[in-house]
Amino acid sequence: MGRHMIAGDLNDDGTVPKRRKTSPYIAALIPLYLVMILLVIGPLVYTVMLSFATNVGNGGFSWKLTVENYRRMIDPVYRVTFLKSIQLAFLSTLLISLIGYPFGYWMSRLSKKWKKIMILLVVIPFGVNSLIRYYGIIILLQSKGVLNWLLLKLHLIEEPIKFLYNYSTVLAGMVYGLLPFMILSVYSSAEKIDWTLVEASRDLGATKTEAFFSIIFPLTIPGLFSGVILSFVPSMGLFFVSEILGGNKIVLVGSLIQDQMTRGGNWPFAAAIAVLLTIVTSVLLIASARISQLQGETRKGNNLI
Amino acid sequence: MKKKMSIALGIMLMAVCLFVSCSKKDKQELVLYTWEGMFPQEVLDDFAKETGIKIIYSTFDTNETMLEKLSQADGGTYDLIIGDDYIVDAAIRKGLVQKLDKSRIPSFKNINPLFQSFYFDTKNEYTVPHGAGIPVIVYDPSRVDWEITGIKDLWDERLRDSVALTANYRVIEGITLMSMGRSLNENDLEVLKEVGKKLIELAPNVRLIDDSTSHLALLNGEASVAFLYTSQATAALNENPNLKVVFPAEGLGVGVMDFFIPVKAPHSDAAHKFIEYILKPDVSAQCFNFLGYYCTTKAADSLVDPILVPPSFFNGEIMQNISLEADEQQNKNWVEFKAACN
Amino acid sequence: MKRKSKFPIIYLILITLINYLPILVVVVFSFNSSKLSTVWSSFSLRWYEKLFSNHRLMESFFNSILLGLASTGLSAVIGTLGAVGLAKTNYRTNKLVAYLSTLPLMIPEIILGMTYLAFFSILSIPFGFLTLLLAHTAFCVPYVLMMVSARLVGMDQSLEDAALDLGASRKRAFWDVTMPMLSPAIISGSVLAFAMSFDDVVISLFVNSPYFNTLPTRVYTQLKTGVTPDINALCTLMLLFMIIVMVFYFIISERRKKR
Secondary structure, three states: EEEEOOHHOOOOOOOHHHHOOOOHHHHHHHOOOOOOOOHHHHHHHHHHHHOOOOOOOOEEEOOOOOOOOHHHHHHHHHHHHHHHHHHHHHHHHHHHHHHHHHHHHHHEEEEEEEEHHHHHHHHHHHOOHHHHHHHHHHHHHHOHHHHHHHHOOOOOOOOOOOOOOOOOHHHHHHHHHHHHHHHHHHHHHHHHOOOOHHHHHHHOOOOHHHHHHHHHHHHEEEEEEHHHHHHHHHHOOOOHHHHHHHHOOOOHHHHHHHHHHOOOHHHHHHHHHHHHHHHHHHHHHHHHHHHHHHOOOOOOOOOOO | HHHHHHHHHHHHHHHHHHHHHHHOOOEEEEEEEOOOOOOOOHHHHHHHHHHEEEEEEEEEOOOHHHHHHHHHHHOOOOEEEEEEEEHHHHHOOOOOOOOHHHOOOHHHEEEEEHHOOOOOOOOOOOOOEEEEEEEEEEEOOOOOOOOOOHHHHHHHHHHHOOOOOOHHHHHHHHHHHOOOOOOOOOOOOOHHHHHHHHHHHHHHHHEEEEEOOOHHHHHHOOOEEEEEEHHHHHHHHHHHOEEEOOOOOOOOOOEEEEOOOOOOOOHHHHHHHHHHHOHHHHHHHHHHHOOOEEEOOHHHOOOOOOOHHHOOOOOOOOOOEEEEEEEEHHHHHHHHHHHOOO | OOOOOOOOHHHHHHHHHHHHHHHHHHHHOOEEEEOOOOOOEEEEOOOHHHHHHHHHHHHHHHHHHHHHHHHHHHHHHHHHHHHHHHHHHOHHHHHHHHHHOOOOHHOOOHHHHHHHHHHHHOOOOOOOOHHHHHHHHHHHHHHHHHHHHHOOOOOHHHHHHHHHHOOOHHHHHHHHHHHHHHHHHHHHHHHHHHHHHHOHHHHHHHHHHHHOOOHHHOOOOOOOOOOOOHHHHHHHHHHHHHHHHHHHHHHHHHHHHOO
16 A cells, blocks of 8 residues: 655645654554445445346346346436436435535534534434334325415415425425435534634625635535535435325336335346446546535545545 | 443443344244234234243335345244245245145134135145235225226326325236236236336326325325225225225236245244134134234134125236236336326 | 624524424324324324333334444444544545445445345354444444544644644544544534434345344334334334433533533
8 A cells, every 4th residue: 555645745835744644543544444345345246246147036136147237227218217316316415505504504603502402403303214204294295284274274375285296395305304414514514614714804804705705615615515425325316205205206216226126026137227326426426526626725635535 | 431432332232242142042932024013912912922932023124125034044044924925926936935734733724715726826835825905996985076987997087186006016007907908917018018108198197106105195185096905995994984995897906915934944833833823713803903904714704894804706816927028018117107197 | 793693593493493394293193093194183192002012112122222322333433533544644545445435325225235135144144233233334434434524624733733742642632632623523423323323224124133123124114004103103202212312411511511
């Protein structure tokens, strides 16, 4: 394992930074490397192998290698599903960022006591299993539900509105389920901001907006980015949101895989879809990591991808 | 401090592992593997009290998970399993099921022969049925002012955006085949392509497709017609007795769940005892009333809720595994159908 | 912070309220006498009775807590150490490892579960607590790793350097300077990790043994009989449990601060 110096790794004054003396940190990395080798690479290799296996039905397969599972995906049905799924994931990630970022950021500006209370408030809903929370949404939105009842009482509508089983409900469900990840990510990176810096820039005549975009925002990009990962990745696969709130009418890649793994009983095909899903997601994430790195400031040390 | 904590954690883990492996070596036990909620707690408790056998109740979500766990365990670990017909077929063909010792199940004669001798166990050597279902059409007469008689009616224009379907593609494509006068288990690809087209025509009428909530949609006004599994239909009727049940004119699809004992079951003796216990008329009745599926124990027919006694015309077609190409076509149809519904 | 706008506060309150609406509904419906989870009929405590009479549920509840704590603890240690290690070393493989760590989030649960089942069988690790712990740790580590990594970026290195210059041992500098700065990220990551572990059904179903079942695997395998409101009751109790634990944690940490 060679160490390679890059220009960017030098301190501002050109000296070799102290932290280059890496030896004590090797030990810190061992458990992580172990987990990766045993619990990630192993299963990954198995999944890739499975995606080339031959289906014999009912979850059975033989190790006769074939590319049939990939060839099948050329069919427009599957291509369209992939594209629509990506589109939904993009939209939901965008909404989650727009709603979650200000939340996480403003949360970090609260007093110490209120910060703690807010974390608790964000976390407590996890005590209710996600599926059950979605059942709760059905009760709120169904045509004889709480929201329609309220709107009818206020004479805002004449007839109950059909909120359920369409695209926007699925989108709202995704946002609802994944928002806490974004909030906590942004919060934990915004919380470290040194406010004396911001005040100094204000003293030097920067406006509030200028100060935000030149100092605060760049520092929170890593948090925003990990929030993006934690919301984009699941929204490609959270098929039960589409099942419960979308009446299964919005087909996600996750639903394709689920169908193939269960009643379809074609595991090699499911594995092939999963491999493709992983590749597509990875490419999109690496691309967005590059973009966020171009924002300057974060060039150093952004180790995630 | 961190060190102390990690040591404490380590000790805790070891203790748990020990505890877990110790409790295995209990006296007599029965490892039952099925869905949660298949038996009323009293039945399980009574069995334990009567025989002194401790029941270890383990659960799975889908048939496929069960089959894979069983094959990875080489047909061991589990003593008694209940699964759906088609997966029992797969398990038998994989050699994971042992023949029943009928001499130890005197109540075997209590079984309703209507639910025996299916394609997967023609000689009734491996399985004991436990509950059967016929998916039916249920509709709300307060919102549908005409009479629905068959599957074809689901295509009627008056039902725009108001049909709820179950999410099993074999079931929905199966009834489409039936409405075309074909077999549920059609293998002809041309016919199946036809099914795909027919389904697209159904799309504008579909409100939702879901296995777990379609009966609720019928009750809370989201849908006015639903195609439901037996347990869902029973639950919906209990809630709203005004709902109408339609046994489709085109024919019926039948599904059955079966007990089987894995080939290397560690306590096959206990498994036989449990089957015998469940087949007693009064215990059977207790089970089916709780479960909401059609009673498969003939001797218990007089004891169960009358709506759970299999109707005299209960002679529908049972779903079998179809060729891989046919299955592939059905899957494609299904994805296209779902996407067209939106 | 001279002219404090009210908007942020209103925003925080509003979003939190919306977030709690579905949960409030779940709590209310746990007192519903109807067997169908979305139709209200009348007030009843029958689902709580049913819940308490089910000793299997109670047993798996404790299993879930135990497993959640163990896998969270393990992944907090691995994730934090890993994040620090990745930030402070410059091995070629670091980026690859950082990427690999996100894979358990990308691969659909059902595939991951099936793979772990096959994988642990090949390694002949006996199924039970150990396999559950390994699988849960694999998908919990990324949460901690990601949160801590994001916090480490741009974190002031000079403080730790100063401590080192003043003669503190590297260990000392780490515990006294770096750790306190990382703690908000470790806490957020661990909380998410615990929630994920506690919520997991699919992977757990593949790698458990009949002798060690977790709570969600008990509750969400009622496919054949339909989901009944005892789950709402269970969720309400869970919520209560979470609130009690959190409030305790809050009071204790407030009190410690005052001393």
